[in-house]
Amino acid sequence: MEWQRLIVSYIVGFVLLNVLLGLMAYMTWFERRVLARMQHRVGPNRTGPFGLLQPIADGIKLLAKEDIVPANADRLVFLVAPLLSFALAPLGAAVIPFGDTLHLFGIDIPLLVADINVAVLYVLALGSVGVYGIILGGYASGNRYSLLGALRSTAQVISYELVLGLSLVGVLILSGSLSLQDILREQQRSLVLGPLTLPNWYILSQPLAFALFLIAAVAETNRAPFDLPEAETELVAGYFTEYSGFRFSFYFLAEYINMIVVSLLAATLFLGGIDGPIADGVWWLAIKALFFLFFYVWLRATLPRFRYDQLMGLAWKVLLPLALLNIALTGLVRLWGIGAL
Amino acid sequence: MTVQVLVFWLLALVAILGALGVVAARNPIHSAIGLVLSFLNVAAIYLIARAEFLAVVQVIVYAGAVIVLVVFVTMLVHPDDLPEFHGRRPLRIATGLVLGLALLAEVSAAILAHGLRGTPGPWTDDTIAAVGGNTRALGQVLYSDFMLAIQLTALLLLAATIGAIALARPEAVSERLAAARRVMTISLAHPRGLDQPALPAALPEPQNGRVKEAGGGRPIVLARTADEFTEQPAWGEWRAR
Numbered sequence: 001m002e003w004q005r006l007i008v009s010y011i012v013g014f015v016l017l018n019v020l021l022g023l024m025a026y027m028t029w030f031e032r033r034v035l036a037r038m039q040h041r042v043g044p045n046r047t048g049p050f051g052l053l054q055p056i057a058d059g060i061k062l063l064a065k066e067d068i069v070p071a072n073a074d075r076l077v078f079l080v081a082p083l084l085s086f087a088l089a090p091l092g093a094a095v096i097p098f099g100d101t102l103h104l105f106g107i108d109i110p111l112l113v114a115d116i117n118v119a120v121l122y123v124l125a126l127g128s129v130g131v132y133g134i135i136l137g138g139y140a141s142g143n144r145y146s147l148l149g150a151l152r153s154t155a156q157v158i159s160y161e162l163v164l165g166l167s168l169v170g171v172l173i174l175s176g177s178l179s180l181q182d183i184l185r186e187q188q189r190s191l192v193l194g195p196l197t198l199p200n201w202y203i204l205s206q207p208l209a210f211a212l213f214l215i216a217a218v219a220e221t222n223r224a225p226f227d228l229p230e231a232e233t234e235l236v237a238g239y240f241t242e243y244s245g246f247r248f249s250f251y252f253l254a255e256y257i258n259m260i261v262v263s264l265l266a267a268t269l270f271l272g273g274i275d276g277p278i279a280d281g282v283w284w285l286a287i288k289a290l291f292f293l294f295f296y297v298w299l300r301a302t303l304p305r306f307r308y309d310q311l312m313g314l315a316w317k318v319l320l321p322l323a324l325l326n327i328a329l330t331g332l333v334r335l336w337g338i339g340a341l
Numbered sequence: 342m343t344v345q346v347l348v349f350w351l352l353a354l355v356a357i358l359g360a361l362g363v364v365a366a367r368n369p370i371h372s373a374i375g376l377v378l379s380f381l382n383v384a385a386i387y388l389i390a391r392a393e394f395l396a397v398v399q400v401i402v403y404a405g406a407v408i409v410l411v412v413f414v415t416m417l418v419h420p421d422d423l424p425e426f427h428g429r430r431p432l433r434i435a436t437g438l439v440l441g442l443a444l445l446a447e448v449s450a451a452i453l454a455h456g457l458r459g460t461p462g463p464w465t466d467d468t469i470a471a472v473g474g475n476t477r478a479l480g481q482v483l484y485s486d487f488m489l490a491i492q493l494t495a496l497l498l499l500a501a502t503i504g505a506i507a508l509a510r511p512e513a514v515s516e517r518l519a520a521a522r523r524v525m526t527i528s529l530a531h532p533r534g535l536d537q538p539a540l541p542a543a544l545p546e547p548q549n550g551r552v553k554e555a556g557g558g559r560p561i562v563l564a565r566t567a568d569e570f571t572e573q574p575a576w577g578e579w580r581a582r
Contacts (some may be wrong), residue, residue: 128405
C-alpha cells in the first residue's frame with residue numbers, strides 16, 4: 001500500500017524531528033557542562049539537578065525577548081533567513097538508517113524516513129542550500145559586520161563542501177552505491193586481514209577520507225576552530241549580529257542540529273552505523289554519534305581559531321590535494337581488486 | 342497520476358514565477374533568490390520524472406554553487422556601483438529583447454519539430470532496472486558512449502582552474518614564498534608574520550610617565566565551590582538566610 005507507507009514514513013519523520021529537537025536542546029547543556037569541566041569551571045548547575053532544566057529556561061527566555069528588525073534591514077529576507085537555516089538543518093537526518101524494520105500493530109515500520117538512492121548526494125545538497133540562511137541573513141541585516149561574516153561563511157562553506165564531497169568519493173568507490181543503506185550493508189560484512197577478523201568499517205579502509213571528512217564537517221558546521229563567520233573578536237557576532245530573540249536562536253539551534261546530523265552521518269558512513277560487536281541496533285549509532293559530539297566540544301575547548309587566510313589555504317592547498325590523492329589511490333586499489341589492472 | 346500532474350503544474354507555476362521574479366526584481370539579491378527558487382522547483386520536477394541523481398546535482402551545482410557565487414560577488418560590490426537595473430538603457434533593453442526572442446524562437450522550433458514528448462531512447466524502465474538504478478545507468482552511458490565529451494569537458498575545466506591560479510598568483514618568486522609562509526604559519530602568541538623586522542631589544546623608557554601602582558580596593562574572593570560564591574541555593578537545597 002503506497003499511501004500507508006507514506007503515512008508511516010511521515011510518522012517516523014515526525015518522531016525523529018522531535019527527538020532531534022530534544023537532543024539539540026540537551027546538546028547545548030552537554031556542551032556547556034563538558035566545556036566547563038575542561039576549563040575548570042562548574043557550568044550551569046542552578047536550574048534543575050545538574051542544571052538539566054537550563055535548556056528549557058533558555059528557551060523560555062529567548063521566546064520572551066523582543067524581536068528587533070533593524071531600520072536598514074531588507075525586511076522580508078531578514079525575517080525569513082533564520083527560518084530557512086533552521087528548517088533545512090534536520091532534513092539531513094531523514095536518510096540515516098536507524099535500524100532494520102520494526103514490527104508494530106501488524107505493519108512493517110522501516111526505521112528510516114526516506115530510502116533515497118542518492119542519499120549521500122542529498123545530504124551534500126542540503127549542506128549547499130543551507131548556506132543561504134547564513135548569506136541572506138548577513139546580507140539582509142544591513143550591517144557591515146554581518147555582511148563580512150556572511151562573506152567569510154560563503155567562501156568557507158564553498159571550499160570545505162568540496163573537500164567534504166571529495167572525501168566521500170573514496171567510500172562511494174568502495175561501496176559502489178550512493179545509498180546509505182547499501183553503504184551500511186557493505187560495512188556489516190567482516191574484513192579478514194591475515195589472522196584478524198575486523199568489521200568492514202570504512203574508517204579502516206579509508207582512514208584518510210575519514211580524517212578529511214571530520215575536518216571538513218567541523219568547518220561546514222561553522223564550529224570552532226573554524227567559526228570565523230561568527231568570530232566575536234573581529235566581527236561582533238558575524239552574520240547574526242543584528243538578530244535577537246527567537247530568530248537568533250534559530251541560527252543557534254540550526255548549528256546544533258547540523259552538528260548532530262553530521263555526527264550521525266559520520267557514524268553511518270565510516271563507523272558502521274548501527275553495526276556493533278554485539279546486538280546491532282540504534283544504540284551503537286547513538287554511542288558513535290555521541291563520541292563525535294564530544295569531539296566537537298573537545299575541539300572547541302582545545303584549539304584557537306584559525307586566521308582567515310590559513311583557513312582557505314588549508315582547504316585548497318592541503319585538504320583538496322589529499323582528497324584527490326585518496327580518490328586516485330582508492331580507484332587504483334579498486335581496479336586491482338576487481339582484476340582490471 | 343492525477344496527483345502527480347497537479348504537483349507538476351504547481352511546481353512549474355512556482356518555477357515560472359521565480360523566473361519572472363529574476364527579471365522583475367529591482368534588487369540583484371532578490372533576483373538571485375528568485376533564480377534559486379526556480380532552480381529548486383525544476384529539481385523537484387526532475388524528482389517527479391524519477392531522475393533523482395539529476396535533481397540532486399541540479400541543487401548542488403546550480404542552487405548551491407553557481408548562485409552562491411553570484412550572490413557572493415554581488416555582495417562584494419557596493420550597491421551604488423551596480424549598473425542601473427531598469428530603464429534609461431534603451432540599447433541594452435533592445436539587445437536583451439532580441440536575444441530573448443531568438444532563444445524563444447529556437448526553443449519553439451525545437452519543440453515544434455520534435456513534439457513535446459520527444460522520442461524515447463533505448464532506455465526503458467526494465468533496462469534501467471537490469472543495470473541497477475538510473476544513477477548507474479547514467480554513469481555507464483556517460484563514461485562509455487559520451488567518453489569524448491566528458492574528457493573534453495574535464496580538459497576545459499582543468500584549463501579554467503589553471504587560468505584562475507595563474508591570475509591569482511603573485512609575479513615575483515619572493516612574494517610567492519612570503520605568501521606561502523604566511524599561510525603555513527600558525528602564530529600562537531602574537532599575530533606577527535615571519536617576514537617582519539625584529540622588535541627592538543629593549544622598549545624605550547616612558548618619558549615623564551608614572552607607573553600606576555599595583556593593588557586596588559576590591560577584595561579577592563577565593564571559593565572552593567560554586568555554593569560558597571553565590572547566594573542562590575542549588576536545586577532542592579534550602580539555605581537559611
